[in-house]
Amino acid sequence: MLSVDKALKIVMENVRTIERIDSVGLDSANGRVLAEDIFSDIDMPPFNRSSMDGYAVISDDISNVPAELSIIEEIPAGHFPKKRIVRGTTAKIMTGAPVPEGADAVVMVENTESLKDSKVKILSKAKKGENISNRGEDVKKGDKILSRGILLRCQEISILATVGKYKVKVLSQPRVSILATGTELVEPDKIPSIGQIRNSNSYSLFAQCQSIGIKPEYLGIAIDDEADLREKIKKGLNYDVFLISGGISMGDYDFVPSILRDMDVKIEFEKVAIKPGKPVLFGTKDNTIVFGLPGNPVSTMVIYDIFVKPVLKKMSGDSVNFNFTGKAMIEKDFSRKKAERQEYIPVRVTRSGMEAGAMPVEFHGSADMMAITKANGLLIIPVGIDKINKGDICNVMWFSSTDPSYMPS
Amino acid sequence: MLSVDKALKIVMENVRTIERIDSVGLDSANGRVLAEDIFSDIDMPPFNRSSMDGYAVISDDISNVPAELSIIEEIPAGHFPKKRIVRGTTAKIMTGAPVPEGADAVVMVENTESLKDSKVKILSKAKKGENISNRGEDVKKGDKILSRGILLRCQEISILATVGKYKVKVLSQPRVSILATGTELVEPDKIPSIGQIRNSNSYSLFAQCQSIGIKPEYLGIAIDDEADLREKIKKGLNYDVFLISGGISMGDYDFVPSILRDMDVKIEFEKVAIKPGKPVLFGTKDNTIVFGLPGNPVSTMVIYDIFVKPVLKKMSGDSVNFNFTGKAMIEKDFSRKKAERQEYIPVRVTRSGMEAGAMPVEFHGSADMMAITKANGLLIIPVGIDKINKGDICNVMWFSSTDPSYMPS
Numbered sequence: 001m002l003s004v005d006k007a008l009k010i011v012m013e014n015v016r017t018i019e020r021i022d023s024v025g026l027d028s029a030n031g032r033v034l035a036e037d038i039f040s041d042i043d044m045p046p047f048n049r050s051s052m053d054g055y056a057v058i059s060d061d062i063s064n065v066p067a068e069l070s071i072i073e074e075i076p077a078g079h080f081p082k083k084r085i086v087r088g089t090t091a092k093i094m095t096g097a098p099v100p101e102g103a104d105a106v107v108m109v110e111n112t113e114s115l116k117d118s119k120v121k122i123l124s125k126a127k128k129g130e131n132i133s134n135r136g137e138d139v140k141k142g143d144k145i146l147s148r149g150i151l152l153r154c155q156e157i158s159i160l161a162t163v164g165k166y167k168v169k170v171l172s173q174p175r176v177s178i179l180a181t182g183t184e185l186v187e188p189d190k191i192p193s194i195g196q197i198r199n200s201n202s203y204s205l206f207a208q209c210q211s212i213g214i215k216p217e218y219l220g221i222a223i224d225d226e227a228d229l230r231e232k233i234k235k236g237l238n239y240d241v242f243l244i245s246g247g248i249s250m251g252d253y254d255f256v257p258s259i260l261r262d263m264d265v266k267i268e269f270e271k272v273a274i275k276p277g278k279p280v281l282f283g284t285k286d287n288t289i290v291f292g293l294p295g296n297p298v299s300t301m302v303i304y305d306i307f308v309k310p311v312l313k314k315m316s317g318d319s320v321n322f323n324f325t326g327k328a329m330i331e332k333d334f335s336r337k338k339a340e341r342q343e344y345i346p347v348r349v350t351r352s353g354m355e356a357g358a359m360p361v362e363f364h365g366s367a368d369m370m371a372i373t374k375a376n377g378l379l380i381i382p383v384g385i386d387k388i389n390k391g392d393i394c395n396v397m398w399f400s401s402t403d404p405s406y407m408p409s
Numbered sequence: 410m411l412s413v414d415k416a417l418k419i420v421m422e423n424v425r426t427i428e429r430i431d432s433v434g435l436d437s438a439n440g441r442v443l444a445e446d447i448f449s450d451i452d453m454p455p456f457n458r459s460s461m462d463g464y465a466v467i468s469d470d471i472s473n474v475p476a477e478l479s480i481i482e483e484i485p486a487g488h489f490p491k492k493r494i495v496r497g498t499t500a501k502i503m504t505g506a507p508v509p510e511g512a513d514a515v516v517m518v519e520n521t522e523s524l525k526d527s528k529v530k531i532l533s534k535a536k537k538g539e540n541i542s543n544r545g546e547d548v549k550k551g552d553k554i555l556s557r558g559i560l561l562r563c564q565e566i567s568i569l570a571t572v573g574k575y576k577v578k579v580l581s582q583p584r585v586s587i588l589a590t591g592t593e594l595v596e597p598d599k600i601p602s603i604g605q606i607r608n609s610n611s612y613s614l615f616a617q618c619q620s621i622g623i624k625p626e627y628l629g630i631a632i633d634d635e636a637d638l639r640e641k642i643k644k645g646l647n648y649d650v651f652l653i654s655g656g657i658s659m660g661d662y663d664f665v666p667s668i669l670r671d672m673d674v675k676i677e678f679e680k681v682a683i684k685p686g687k688p689v690l691f692g693t694k695d696n697t698i699v700f701g702l703p704g705n706p707v708s709t710m711v712i713y714d715i716f717v718k719p720v721l722k723k724m725s726g727d728s729v730n731f732n733f734t735g736k737a738m739i740e741k742d743f744s745r746k747k748a749e750r751q752e753y754i755p756v757r758v759t760r761s762g763m764e765a766g767a768m769p770v771e772f773h774g775s776a777d778m779m780a781i782t783k784a785n786g787l788l789i790i791p792v793g794i795d796k797i798n799k800g801d802i803c804n805v806m807w808f809s810s811t812d813p814s815y816m817p818s
Contacts, residue, residue: 026597027627030616030810044779046606051774077593077704080604096593096704096776098604138779145779150818154616154810155781158706161609162778166597183485184505188435188575195489195507197455200570207439207563218436295505297567324814327763354736354763354802365460367505369571370453370547370554372564393763401439401563404813405733409559 001273003383004306004342007282010268011307014284017317018240020172026161029152031213032170033317038146040163043136047098052131055090055112055120056081056103059130062122071118075100090120099132106131151318171317174240176209176216178202179232181247181256182295185221200369201245201293201300208304211401214312216243226255233259237288240315243308244281246295256292257281265290273383275341276366277303289315296366302344302378305400324404328356328396330379330388339386346375348407349396358396374408375399410682412792413715413751416691419677420716423693426726427649429581435570438561440622441579442726447555449572452545456507461540464499464521464529465490465512468539471531480527484509499529508541515540560727580726583649585618585625587611588641590656590665591704594630609778610654610702610709617713620810623721625652635664642668646697649724652717653690655704665701666690674699682792684750685775686712698724705775711753711787714809733813737765737805739788739797748795755784757816758805767805783817784808 002010021035050056057069069090073083081091081100091100099106105126113121139145145163146156152170160168185199186192199221209216217239222232229247233256236242247256257270260283267283270292274280277299281292291308293300305323313319328349336343347358358379363371377398381388388394398404411419430444459465466478478499482492490509494500500509508515514535522530548554554572555565561579569577594608595601608630618625626648631641638656642665645651656665666679669692676692679701683689685708690701698720702709714732722728737758745752756767767788772780786807790797797803807813 026612027615027619030619042601045776046601047604049776051776077591079592096591096606133773133776138773138777146782147818150782151811151815153782153808153815154613154620154710155778155784155808157616158609158613158710158778159782161597161612162607162706164597164600164607182505183488188570188573191573192451192455195456197505198571198573200567203435203570204563204567206436207561207566210436210439211563297571301563301567319818324812326760351735354765356763364542364547367454367458367460367542368547369564369567373555373559373562373568375564399562399564402560403733406560406562409556409728 001271001340002269004272004274007269007272008307008310011282011311012314014268015289015311015314016287018172018174018315021169022172023167023169026157026166026168029157029160029168029170030154032152034146034148034150034152034156035169035171037144037148038160038163038165040139040141040143040145042163043141044139044162045133045135045137047135049133050093050095050097050099050106050131051133052106052108053095054093054106054108054131055122056085056093056099056106057090057122057126058085058087058103059105059126059128061087062107062125065122065125067122068115068119069122071120073100104128104132149317173214174312174315176214176241176243176312177219177236177239178205178216179219179236179242179244180221181229181244182221183223187221200297201295204297204301205243205245205304208301208309208401209312212309212312226259229255230259233263237263237265237285237290240288241308241311242288242290243293244291245293245300247292260290273341274306275343278341280307282307294366297369298366298372301372305397309400323400324398326356326396327393328358328379330392330394331357331359331390333390334360334381334388336381336386339384342383343381344378345381346372347377347379347396348375349377349398350407356396358394376402376406376408410680410749411678413681413683416678416681417716417719420691420720421723423677424698424720424723425696427581427583427724430578431581432576432578435566435575435577438566438569438577438579439563441561443555443557443559443561443565444578444580446553446557447569447572447574449548449550449552449554451572452550453548453571454542454544454546456544458542459502459504459506459508459515459540460542461515461517462504463502463515463517463540464531465494465502465508465515466499466531466535467494467496467512468514468535468537470496471516471534474531474534476531477524477528478531480529482509513537558726582623583721583724585623585650585652585721586628586645586648587614587625588628588645588651588653589630590638590653591630592632596630609706610704613706613710614652614654614713617710617718617810618721621718621721635668638664639668642672646672646674646694646699649697650717650720651697651699652702653700654702654709656701669699682750683715684752687750689716691716703775706778707775707781710781714806718809732809733807735765735805736802737767737788739801739803740766740768740799742799743769743790743797745790745795748793751792752790753787754790755781756786756788756805757784758786758807759816765805767803785811785815785817
C-alpha cells in the first residue's frame with residue numbers, strides 16, 4: 001500500500017500556487033502572501049532622529065560636565081527644527097524628532113537638570129552620534145525591502161504602512177468546496193430518523209479551513225444516488241480544491257470514484273497506508289485538486305491535517321510544512337497487532353522546558369470524536385513498529401487548527 | 410522598576426472574562442469559547458453500528474470456516490435493516506450501517522468470497538461483537554458532552570453538529586479600539602513631510618488582534634493637542650480594551666497619562682522593567698482596560714504579545730498563557746551593559762527534534778521593524794543577566810501572530 005510519505009509527495013507534486021492576485025488593504029493583508037516586490041519610498045529613519053527624550057548637543061561642548069547650555073528651541077516629534085545648534089546652545093528634543101543641524105549627540109533627559117532662564121545643566125558626557133539614528137541607517141529610499149512570496153505578518157504589515165503601501169498585491173487564496181455524501185446523513189438542524197446520523201464532517205472541515213483563513217463553500221449533502229452525486233460533483237469541480245467526505249470506501253453504494261473517473265478526474269490514489277483514513281482518494285482535473293475523504297469523522301479530520309492543509313498552504317503561496325511537530329516521550333505502553341499502516345494516535349502533549357510528554361487518550365476508533373476533544377495532538381507510529389514502551393521518544397504532531405500551547409481541559 | 414512578572418500579575422488581576430453572550434452558527438464558532446453546557450440528544454453510536462463493510466453474521470454460525478451463508482438483505486449506511494438474521498443467513502452491510510437483529514458480529518468483506526445465488530463464503534471466524542460499535546458505547550442520550558468554558562476547535566464543532574447544536578452560545582469577544590497619537594504621524598496613504606512618519610503601529614496592532622480572531626475599531630490619529638486627544642480618548646474608553654500607541658514617554662508633549670487621570674482612569678503602572686517597551690501604561694476605568702503602548706513600532710509589537718494578548722484571551726474566556734515558549738540554545742554570544750530590564754531579543758528559532766537553536770538577528774533598536782521581519786521569535790534575557798555565551802540554554806517565545814513552525818526567508 002502507498003506510504004504516507006509517498007502519497008504526500010504525489011499530492012504536493014500535483015499542486016501549483018494559485019496565480020490569481022488580489023489587491024487588499026492593510027486591514028485584510030495579515031496571513032496573506034505578498035505578490036509584488038516592495039521598495040521603500042523613504043529613507044528609514046527619514047532624518048537623523050533622536051532615539052531619546054533629551055537635549056541635542058555638540059558633543060565637544062560637554063566634554064567637561066556638568067555643563068550649562070542655553071536652550072534655543074524645543075523640538076517635539078513631528079516638528080522640524082528651525083535653528084542650528086552652535087557652541088553653548090542646545091535644543092530640547094523628543095523621542096522620534098529630527099535632530100537639529102549642528103548637533104551630533106542627544107543627552108537623555110534623565111542625565112540633565114532644568115535651570116531657570118531657558119538653561120539646562122548637562123550631567124553626563126555624550127559620544128558623537130549617541131542617541132541618534134542616522135537618516136537611511138536601516139533602509140535607503142529605493143531599496144527593496146520585502147520580496148514577492150513572503151508571508152505577511154504584523155511586522156511586514158508595519159513595514160508596508162511605513163512605506164505607504166496601503167493597498168498591496170497578495171496571492172489569491174484557493175477557493176474550496178465541501179460536499180458531504182451519504183444517504184444516512186441529515187443536517188444538524190434535523191432530527192435523525194432510525195439509521196440516520198447528522199452530518200458533522202462538513203462542519204469540522206469548514207472550521208479547519210477557517211483556521212488558516214480560508215472560507216470554503218458548502219455544497220450540502222449528496223444522497224447516495226448517482227444523479228444527485230453527479231450534479232453536485234460537477235459543481236464542486238469548479239473550485240480550486242474540492243473536498244468530498246464519504247462515498248469512497250469499498251461499499252457497493254460508494255459511487256464517488258466512478259463518477260469522478262467519468263468526469264475525467266485523473267485519480268492518483270485511492271488508498272494510503274494510514275490509520276485512521278486508509279480510504280483516501282486524491283485526483284486532479286485541470287487545475288482542480290480533488291480529495292475523497294473517509295466518512296468517519298476522526299479520519300476526515302486527520303486526513304485534512306496530513307494532506308489537505310499542506311495543499312491549501314502551497315496553493316496560497318505559503319511554502320513548506322505547516323504542521324507543528326516535535327519529539328515527545330510516550331507516557332504509556334502502546335502495542336498493535338498489525339503494523340502495516342502509519343498510525344496517528346490522539347494524545348495530550350504536555351511540554352516542560354525542552355522535554356515533551358505524550359499521553360494517549362482513551363479512543364474507540366475513527367468515529368470517536370469525543371476522544372479527540374481530550375487531545376491536542378497525534379502521536380505518529382511508523383509502519384513496521386508494533387510496540388512502543390513507556391519512556392520511548394516518538395514523533396508528535398500538534399493539531400493544526402489550534403495554538404500548540406493549547407491544552408484541553 | 411516593576412518587573413515583567415509583577416506587571417503581568419497586576420494586569421491579569423484586573424481583567425475579567427466578558428459576560429456578554431453571542432449565539433452563533435457552526436460556521437462562526439471556531440476559536441470561540443462555549444458559554445453553555447452541551448448535552449447529547451442521541452446515543453453515540455445511535456444504533457449498533459457496523460464499523461466495516463462486510464457481512465453481519467451470528468458468530469456461532471461460522472465457528473467452522475469456510476462457511477456458506479445465504480444473503481437475505483443488503484444494508485447500506487442510512488438504511489435500516491428489515492429482516493432478522495437467523496442461522497444460515499447473513500446480510501451484506503456497509504460501514505456505518507445498523508447491524509440487523511440477530512447478528513452479533515460483522516465479517517470484513519476482505520475475508521469473504523461472493524458466490525452465486527445470493528450466497529457468500531465466509532473465510533474467517535469472528536468473535537461476538539467483532540466490528541460492531543454498540544449503541545451508546547461512546548455517549549448516552551442526556552450525557553453532558555461539552556462543558557461551558559471550553560475552546561471550540563474543529564473537533565468540538567464536529568460534536569456540536571452531531572448532537573444538533575447548529576446554533577451555539579459562545580462568550581462575546583472583547584471590543585477593542587486602537588488610537589495612534591503623535592503630531593509626527595500621517596496615514597499610510599499620505600506622503601510624509603519633513604519630520605513626519607507614517608503611522609504603522611495601528612496597522613500592526615490591528616493584525617495582531619486579527620490573528621486571534623478579534624477585529625478592532627480604529628479611531629485614527631490624534632495629534633499631540635490636548636483637545637483632540639481628549640475627544641478621541643473619551644471615545645476609546647467606550648470599548649472593553651483601549652489601545653493607545655505613543656504619547657506616554659517622558660516628553661513634555663505626552664499628554665496621554667494626564668488626560669487619562671482626568672477621565673478617572675485608574676493608572677496601575679506607567680513603566681515596566683522591560684526592553685523594548687519600558688514606557689508602558691496600564692489602567693482601568695469601570696470595565697475598560699487601557700494600555701498606553703510605546704510609540705516605537707517594535708516596542709508596541711512586543712508589548713502586545715507580553716501584556717495585551719493575554720488580556721484579550723482572558724476576556725474571551727480562553728484560559729492561560731497563549732504565547733508558545735520553549736528552551737533554545739543561543740547560537741551567538743550576547744552581552745549588554747545594563748541588566749536592569751528583562752530584554753526581548755529578536756531571533757530566528759530553528760527546531761530539530763527535541764532541540765531548538767536561537768540566532769539573534771541584526772537589530773538596531775526599537776524602531777527597526779525591518780530586523781523583526783527576519784525573526785520568528787524573541788529570546789528572553791532576565792533581569793540581572795548581562796552575558797550569555799554561545800551554547801547556553803535560554804527561554805524563547807515564538808511571535809504570537811504566526812504559526813510557530815514558520816521560518817522567515
